[in-house]
Amino acid sequence: xxxxxxxxxxxxxxxxxxxxxxxxxxxxxxxxxxxxxxxxxxxxxxxxxxxxxxxxxxxxxxxxxxxxxxxxxxxxxxxxxxxxxxxxxxxxxxxxxxxxxxxxxxxxxxxxxxxxxxxxxxxxxxxxxxxxxxxxxxxxxxxxxxxxxxxxxxxxxxxxxxxxxxxxxxxxxxxxxxxxxxxxxxxxxxxxxxxxxxxxxxxxxxxxxxxxxxxxxxxxxxxxxxxxxxxxxxxxxxxxxxxxxxxxxxxxxxxxxxxxxxxxxxx
Amino acid sequence: xxxxxxxxxxxxxxxxxxxxxxxxxxxxxxxxxxxxxxxxxxxxxxxxxxxxxxxxxxxxxxxxxxxxxxxxxxxxxxxxxxxxxxxxxxxxxxxxxxxxxxxxxxxxxxxxxxxxxxxxxxxxxxxxxxxxxxxxxxxxxxxxxxxxxxxxxx
Amino acid sequence: xxxxxxxxxxxxxxxxxxxxxxxxxxxxxxxxxxxxxxxxxxxxxxxxxxxxxxxxxxxxxxxxxxxxxxxxxxxxxxxxxxxxxxxxxxxxxxxxxxxxxxxxxxxxxxxxxxxxxxxxxxxxxxxxxxxxxxxxxxxxxxxxxxxxxxxxxxxxxxxxxxxxxxxxxxxxxxxxxxxxxxxxxxxxxxxxxxxxxxxxxxxxxxxxxxxxxxxxxxxxxxxxxxxxxxxxxxxxxxxxxxxxxxxxxxxxxxxxxxxx
Numbered sequence: 001x002x003x004x005x006x007x008x009x010x011x012x013x014x015x016x017x018x019x020x021x022x023x024x025x026x027x028x029x030x031x032x033x034x035x036x037x038x039x040x041x042x043x044x045x046x047x048x049x050x051x052x053x054x055x056x057x058x059x060x061x062x063x064x065x066x067x068x069x070x071x072x073x074x075x076x077x078x079x080x081x082x083x084x085x086x087x088x089x090x091x092x093x094x095x096x097x098x099x100x101x102x103x104x105x106x107x108x109x110x111x112x113x114x115x116x117x118x119x120x121x122x123x124x125x126x127x128x129x130x131x132x133x134x135x136x137x138x139x140x141x142x143x144x145x146x147x148x149x150x151x152x153x154x155x156x157x158x159x160x161x162x163x164x165x166x167x168x169x170x171x172x173x174x175x176x177x178x179x180x181x182x183x184x185x186x187x188x189x190x191x192x193x194x195x196x197x198x199x200x201x202x203x204x205x206x207x208x209x210x211x212x213x214x215x216x217x218x219x220x221x222x223x224x225x226x227x228x229x230x231x232x233x234x235x236x237x238x239x240x241x242x243x244x245x246x247x248x249x250x251x252x253x254x255x256x257x258x259x260x261x262x263x264x265x266x267x
Numbered sequence: 268x269x270x271x272x273x274x275x276x277x278x279x280x281x282x283x284x285x286x287x288x289x290x291x292x293x294x295x296x297x298x299x300x301x302x303x304x305x306x307x308x309x310x311x312x313x314x315x316x317x318x319x320x321x322x323x324x325x326x327x328x329x330x331x332x333x334x335x336x337x338x339x340x341x342x343x344x345x346x347x348x349x350x351x352x353x354x355x356x357x358x359x360x361x362x363x364x365x366x367x368x369x370x371x372x373x374x375x376x377x378x379x380x381x382x383x384x385x386x387x388x389x390x391x392x393x394x395x396x397x398x399x400x401x402x403x404x405x406x407x408x409x410x411x412x413x414x415x416x417x418x419x420x421x
Numbered sequence: 422x423x424x425x426x427x428x429x430x431x432x433x434x435x436x437x438x439x440x441x442x443x444x445x446x447x448x449x450x451x452x453x454x455x456x457x458x459x460x461x462x463x464x465x466x467x468x469x470x471x472x473x474x475x476x477x478x479x480x481x482x483x484x485x486x487x488x489x490x491x492x493x494x495x496x497x498x499x500x501x502x503x504x505x506x507x508x509x510x511x512x513x514x515x516x517x518x519x520x521x522x523x524x525x526x527x528x529x530x531x532x533x534x535x536x537x538x539x540x541x542x543x544x545x546x547x548x549x550x551x552x553x554x555x556x557x558x559x560x561x562x563x564x565x566x567x568x569x570x571x572x573x574x575x576x577x578x579x580x581x582x583x584x585x586x587x588x589x590x591x592x593x594x595x596x597x598x599x600x601x602x603x604x605x606x607x608x609x610x611x612x613x614x615x616x617x618x619x620x621x622x623x624x625x626x627x628x629x630x631x632x633x634x635x636x637x638x639x640x641x642x643x644x645x646x647x648x649x650x651x652x653x654x655x656x657x658x659x660x661x662x663x664x665x666x667x668x669x670x671x672x673x674x675x676x677x678x679x680x681x
Contacts, residue, residue: 050554079556090551093542107557152555277468280476284577287584288623294606295512295587296613322614 003028003063003160003192004049010057011041011048018044019055020216031186031193033203036213037238037247042196043087045213046162049194050084051075063159080108083153083161083191087168089145091137091152097124098133101152108156123151127181143174150181160192161185167199175199179206200239204228212238306333306352307392311366311379316347317402319368319377325351327364327381332357335379351379353390361386362394368402377402443639450638453558453565463566464573471532471567471634472574476581478531479524483582486519487511487589494590495598507600508609511590512583516613516622517678520583522670525629528575529662533637536567537658540641541651549642564642568634575630576623583622621677628669633662 004026011019018041026032034042047053049060051067060067065078091100101120105111111119124130127147137145146166153161163182167175183206186193197203204210204224212220212227212235220227220235228239237245313319316338325333333353341348353360363384370377390396457464494510540563543549549559587609594600613619637658644654 047550052550052553076556076558079554082554084551084554086547086551086554088547090547092548092551093546104555104557107555107562149551156555273469274465276473277465280468280473281573281577283476284580287577287580290584291516291580291587291619292615295516295584295609296615296619297610 001064002026004194005061006049006058007061008058009048009055009060011044011053011055013044017216019058022058022213022216022218024211024218026192026194027209028192029186029190030208031182031195031206033195033197033207033210034213035196035198035200035203035210035238036219038198040213040215042198042213043164046084046164046194046196049162050079050082080104080156081159083156083158085146085149085153085161085163085166087165089137089142089149091140091145091149093137095137096133097129097135097137097140097148100137100148101133101155104152104155119155123155124148126154126185127151128177141174143170143177146170146174146178147181150178150185154185154189154191157189158191160194163193163195163197165197166195167197167202175202182206200241204239214238306354307358307390308336309351309353309390309392309394309396311349311351311396311399312341312344313347313349313366313368313399314401315404316349317368317370317377317404319349319379319402323376323378325353325379325381327357327360327383332360332381349379351396358389360390362388362390363398364390364396365398365400366396367400370403439643442643443635446639446642447635449560450564450568450635453561454569456561457565457569463562464569467566467570468574471536471570472577474535475528475531475574475578478527479578479582480585482523482527483520483585484589486523486582487515487586487591488593490514490519490586491590491593491598495594495600504598504600505604506608506612507590507594507598508587508605509612511594512587512609512613513618515583515586515590516618518622518670518674520586521579521622521625521629522666524579524582525575525626525633525666526663528571528578528630529633529637529659529666532571532574533633533658533662534655536571536634536637537641537644537655538651540564540567540638541644541646541654544642544644545646545648545651564638567638571634571637572627572630575633576626579622579626579629617678621673624677625670625673628673629666632665632669636662636665 002025004024006022006024009019009022009024010017022045024034034045036042044053048055049062049067051070054068062078062082065074067075067078070078091097092103095103098120101123102116105116105119121130121133124133127150129144129147129151132140132144132148137148140148166178166182170178179202182193182195185191186206195203195207204227207224210222210224210227211218214234220230220232222230227235230236230239234246236242237247243249319335319338321335321338323335324331325335333351335349336352337350339348339350340346351366360381361384363386365382365384367380367382368377369380384398490511491507494507495504498504498506498510540549543559543563549563552559552562591602591605594605595602640654640658640661641651644650
């Protein structure tokens with residue numbers, strides 16, 4: 001049985017459909033990637049899974065529980081078993097790196113301070129930032145902030161972790177570090193990972209299974225190898241990053257000829 | 268995790284605020300006067316109380332001996348029944364004491380001044396002061412003055 | 422024409438919706454307050470940034486307001502030969518009106534705008550969202566402690582303001598203009614009533630603290646999560662707080678001092 005089961009998901013922002021009947025299964029212990037062009041609501045999907053947004057129709061089950069039918073306290077209990085890595089890292093800016101990683105432990109457990117210290121340092125060690133524990137978030141580079149956030153996301157040893165655009169805006173070295181870390185974390189902690197991204201190469205490198213989303217629907221799904229062999233032109237355009245194809249280079253509208261030679265004066 | 272200095276300054280802040288409130292209570296306002304000792308009540312009936320208010324002071328020879336506790340209209344005589352609360356320590360005020368309504372300064376607020384009588388018996392709880400003099404109402408005084416002046420001229 | 426009416430209607434609907442959200446927000450905030458007494462260290466930290474950091478501003482402003490009151494009051498009262506009443510004038514105007522109102526306006530400008538900016542920034546950097554996903558309710562962890570701290574700080578700050586102002590009035594009246602200090606204090610004591618004047622002033626400042634903190638936190642929480650949105654929310658906090666303070670001051674004054 002999959003860990004996350006999304007059925008017939010509809011979600012509207014205003015009158016625009018972000019999701020229009022989406023079905024997704026995310027298997028336990030695997031790295032599943034949700035990919036698609038910017039603006040297809042990939043981040044929205046993670047918020048729906050986390051229960052921060054409500055779908056207009058359809059259900060999302062996590063570990064057998066319907067997320068949007070849970071009471072406030074049950075939802076919060078479920079979230080303790082979910083980790084989430086935000087694009088910006090979402091570190092608490094008024095706390096040091098150490099206190100940030102210790103934050104979930106201090107909020108949810110009554111562990112003695114010495115034990116918290118050991119746990120936090122171990123988590124920081126696993127992302128290679130043990131010696132940075134005294135720094136403030138403002139002193140970290142973007143890649144380091146994400147690694148701290150990753151350490152924080154796994155302090156409570158969750159069953160799953162969701163990554164929101166983990167590779168965006170990273171230099172090649174931190175990108176490589178993150179790819180490596182996500183892979184290792186998944187294997188070492190027996191996690192289920194959900195990656196939302198549009199960085200094809202990095203994601204395809206570690207993902208076991210990929211869903212391609214566009215215009216509110218699942219366009220294609222399969223392993224990275226299957227997707228690369230897909231016959232769909234759209235999939236090919238996306239996977240290879242071609243500038244023109246089924247997704248046109250030009251914003252749809254009047255043709256250039258019409259615009260140049262018509263006598264209409266706009267405004 | 269929590270800075271000790273933060274706690275200290277917050278403590279100082281709260282203490283300073285409470286001290287300021289205390290100053291406002293004791294030094295600036297009349298709270299110090301308000302903790303009235305248990306007193307006894309006396310009623311005085313006035314024709315007109317002018318601007319007298321509940322909690323106005325009651326003085327004898329200028330010394331504050333109590334306050335106005337209630338003001339009611341007497342439905343039979345159409346006069347004002349003023350209940351005075353006199354402090355318990357001033358329990359030797361003669362029964363024939365007179366009560367008048369005065370104004371502190373030209374524009375100040377009104378208060379009740381008592382003038383001690385000569386009786387040997389003293390006022391007790393529930394007694395009535397018979398000798399009263401109503402408040403001077405400025406318009407009436409001026410009116411009378413103009414009237415008498417006009418009469419004199421004729 | 423129709424467009425104007427329509428935009429007016431939309432503005433009205435939007436305002437109502439915001440008002441509704443504001444009240445729901447307040448409800449959630451208040452629900453988070455009781456458990457704060459188990460974790461009072463959270464409130465202490467906020468008392469520092471909301472209260473202590475405003476103290477200097479409040480003290481200095483209070484001193485100057487009191488000194489100005491002393492000078493202006495003296496110039497007016499001396500015409501009536503009533504300069505002995507300067508103490509009454511200073512204390513009544515401060516304790517009843519200026520203390521609560523001016524310190525609340527300063528509080529909105531200093532602490533309120535800072536609260537809005539802080540919450541707005543936490544929202545725009547996904548810190549609030551991040552907390553939710555860590556199963557920590559930001560209403561309880563972030564909003565409620567700040568609310569309680571604002572509620573506690575405001576009356577204390579107003580009292581400091583009034584006390585400082587009276588001291589300033591006394592400085593000017595006694596040291597500069599030579600009013601007898603005995604007359605200054607005794608007149609003040611006779612005419613300033615603990616219940617009618619001081620306590621009502623304290624009640625006012627509690628109400629202002631409640632409203633100002635509520636507005637500041639809600640504006641931050643409801644801000645559009647961009648730097649522009651946070652900037653606009655901060656401005657709105659100051660403007661709305663000022664309106665709320667002055668409007669409520671009228672209502673409260675009418676209720677408290679309306680009948681003789």
